[in-house]
Amino acid sequence: MPIGPNATASPNKSAILSIILISYVMIVLDISVVLTGLPKIHQELGFTDASLAWVQSAYTLTFGGLLLLGARAGDLLGRRRMFIVGMAIFTLASIAIGASQSSAWMLSWRAIQGLGSAVLAPSTLALLQTNFDEGEERVRAVSLYSAAAGVSATVGLIVGGLLADWLSWRVGFLINLPIGVAMILAARVYIPETNRRPGTFDIPGAITSTMGMSTLVYGFIRSAQSGWDGITIVTLIAAAVLLAAFVQIEWRAKQPILPLRLFSDIERSGAYAARVLYLGAMVGFFFFTTLYLQEVAGFRPAVTGLAFVPATMLHVPIAILVPRLIRRFGRNTILIVGMIIGIVAMAWLSRAGVGSGYWTAVALPMVLIGISQGLTLSPLTSSGVARVARDDAGAASGAVNVAHQMGSSVGLSILIAVAAIGSAGLSGADLTAYRVSRAFDAGTVLVVLALLIALMTIVPAARRQDVNQTEPAPVKSAA
Template sequence: MLDISVVLTGLPKIQQQLGFSETNLAWVQSAYTLTFGSFLLLGARAGDILGRRRMFMTGLAIFTLASLAIGASPSAAWMLSWRAIQGLGAAILAPSTLALLQNNFPEGPERTRAVSYYAAAAGASATVGLVLGGILAEWVSWRAGFYVNLPIGICLILATRRYISETPRHAGTLDIAGAVTSALWMSGLVYGFIRSAETGWGDVVTQATVGAAVILLAAFIAIERKASQPILPLRVFDSRVRSGAYSARVLYLAAMVGFFFFTTLYLQEVAGYSPAITGLAFVPATILHVPSQSPYRAWSSATVQTPYS
């Protein structure tokens, strides 16, 4: 969560130093979130099959290495490539985290407390990341926001090796085809929207990309219907209430991310705010995320298992 928000207040600096166009700057966020979202369910399945401790450490290693590479970015293409890899590491890391909390804390008040701390940290990270990213971008460098992951990642890997035991493995298969098609159709759709801002919807490439995304979405649905162990069982959409909640969440996040992206550019490039002041200006909006993670809600989220656990 911190790595999603820490980069926002540094976007103008990143654009200046790495030569991003105004349109391609959106990929700094999209490259990370697309791979994160596309491979999150596959990462959870891999933890069931290969062991959650192993996948937790693998995700940490990928995430930490990618953070180092992003901080050393010499070009826009280099940064976007490693942002995508960082998102992959996060997709492996995140589901194993909650699973290990369940395995290492007994059910009841102790587990509820542990998961509440986890949820509170996730909720606070959006606020901390925006403020920290702005301070670092102004007084040190936007690169420092990624370098801070290096010592944390190394310490967590060493601590995991010493204190965390491996979980039992479960037989199963990985839905690689589903994960790849989900990543491709979402990436194609996002690319079409971003490109349209520069070329318009009449552009042939934009239309072809969006059309290909629709075809890939249909292919993804077909794959999930036939897969013996799909990463996204379509039965989860059988409930109208649940589907409505999913739709509301999509709209909420789409509005929130767009708000942060355009507002940080406006505050710095139009209103003349410094990166640090921009980060502080976001606090009234982001602080609402912290109390939304109540202990009961955190416990409820932690008890959700992957479909075939």
């Protein structure tokens, strides 16, 4: 029997949380599951070395570029409805990718899969916000949500490597069919529909944001392949113009897909910026460590996947403990400690080179990476949706996810560009080791910048909020 919109029974909330977490795991898993299988995909589908990067970028760019439109669709058409639509698109695209016989077919369906994720992802976080009360209940739910994101990224690498070696990289996509169908049916039974809001879609905003982000990523990736020539510079200038046009459109739009009022709160603004920088470094960790393990250390795909286990050993228990740690030490302390640990881990990884031992050069800093993600992502997510009016829940969740995907795509493209600087004349394992080391140096800088932003924006705002919470918090009016 479907549950009504005002249902709040604990068993129903458990079911809702399970559906949200499983669905979000599917999204993040498909970002990383292909990485350890890239050599097999390269061979089977005839990708060139340059075009292989688009296996990842085709997904993350449509995902990140259309997230805001997907969030808006949830506000206007109902978040449960868009959850189901997004899951259906994602599942269909997964089957098509698993059946790919050419590089063009795969890239086309990876882009469509990104569209499905763009509709699905903001619906998951918005449904979490609207079904779990602000306070300890929502902190626990957000902590599990953040843990699911971090763990599934690493699990995707492990599963992808094992499947590529033992069965086929295609299985990682085909398995989404039964899971996707189950989530659609469960959503119809357990998740209450949200109220629809009258309004229109901000198509100009969606077009300029998607084109701006895509052009920006293309420019940085091209710089790594062709250098900083005239075309690269023009591309980056065009990206800046498109993104500036997007901001101008949102400023004037009556119903923008990204309400600029979200950035009126310094804590939320700082959380979005810090998330972009932090995720850029963390996605760089997965991408470049995979290259190092296979091309420098000589690991097979399956062994490469298993080599990421140290990154997950403490991530899950730390993420689960975050609500308790926040109650004891405060959100500021947990966030800052998590980022500092991330800085140490990235700097440690940058020392790995040809002949370095796995356990001392890779495994131990991996453990710190897992701890850092477990401590950092939940406070960043909470700050990204702090004090948001209920009507803006979808837009705020979209902004959090856009920041996440911008870090995944734009951040990674910046690391790729930095890694290529000064690598002329090197080849083979020496070339890969050099690029990996430079990328981790740049990743260290990104996390340092994220920490500085947190200290200047999130920490002061959160302290003021802690003081205000000594009294009952007033209900924020949507008016």
